[in-house]
Amino acid sequence: MLVAPSILSADFGNLERDIKAICDAGCDLVHVDVMDGHYVPNLTIGPVVVEPVAKVATKPLDIHLMVENNNFFVDLFAPLKPKYLSFHIESEKHPHRLIQKIRSLGISPAIVLNPHTKVEEIEYLIEDLDMVLLMSVNPGFGGQKFIPTVIEKAKKLKELISKRNPSCLIEVDGGVSNKNIKELKEAGVDIVVAGSYVFGSSNYEEAIKSLKI
Ligand code: DX5
Ligand code: ZN
Numbered sequence: 001m002l003v004a005p006s007i008l009s010a011d012f013g014n015l016e017r018d019i020k021a022i023c024d025a026g027c028d029l030v031h032v033d034v035m036d037g038h039y040v041p042n043l044t045i046g047p048v049v050v051e052p053v054a055k056v057a058t059k060p061l062d063i064h065l066m067v068e069n070n071n072f073f074v075d076l077f078a079p080l081k082p083k084y085l086s087f088h089i090e091s092e093k094h095p096h097r098l099i100q101k102i103r104s105l106g107i108s109p110a111i112v113l114n115p116h117t118k119v120e121e122i123e124y125l126i127e128d129l130d131m132v133l134l135m136s137v138n139p140g141f142g143g144q145k146f147i148p149t150v151i152e153k154a155k156k157l158k159e160l161i162s163k164r165n166p167s168c169l170i171e172v173d174g175g176v177s178n179k180n181i182k183e184l185k186e187a188g189v190d191i192v193v194a195g196s197y198v199f200g201s202s203n204y205e206e207a208i209k210s211l212k213i
Contacts, residue, residue: 004029006195008142025204029062036067040140078105086110119157126164137174142195146175158188178210
């Protein structure tokens, strides 16, 4: 299991310290939640803040867009060269076109599905994706309760992926902790995002290790 701590739960007054700490503690990716205050009822960070984060991070960035105007935000964040750039299927009229655009910029494209969205929605996009992110909370805030139906969804998605593009990874985001990691692993999940669980612990290394099963 790969672990991507969400910096939404970091101390923004000491961001450099916290980014270094999670990278030193053995995380695999640094998850960055970009919210525009329209698509979700919260507003977070733009490239002015993410640029110094990218400089300090020794692990690749995993940028999760929760925005209405995906095209605009892809252009804004592409120069930071994240490993993954993911956008919500629910907020995009032309997901296939946007996937091609992200790939043409040298970035791995990923699509996010909200808790209510069926995995069949992306059946004909899987071949073009490097990762699918399943939300296990409603997007917008850290520290929410894990929605357990994501387990069944991950299993369904794994079947679709094995038929259409076995190298596509499954990521789960929201409410992940040592309490649900085993189920997620058994469902075929490859990467977990964990914000409050990692940053709320007194030992980042131990917390990350407990998810790497
Ligand atoms: C929610 C974000 C998540 C969130 C995860 O919209 O996408 O990445 O910060 O935080 P926890 O792990 O606390 O649920
Ligand atoms: Zn996220």
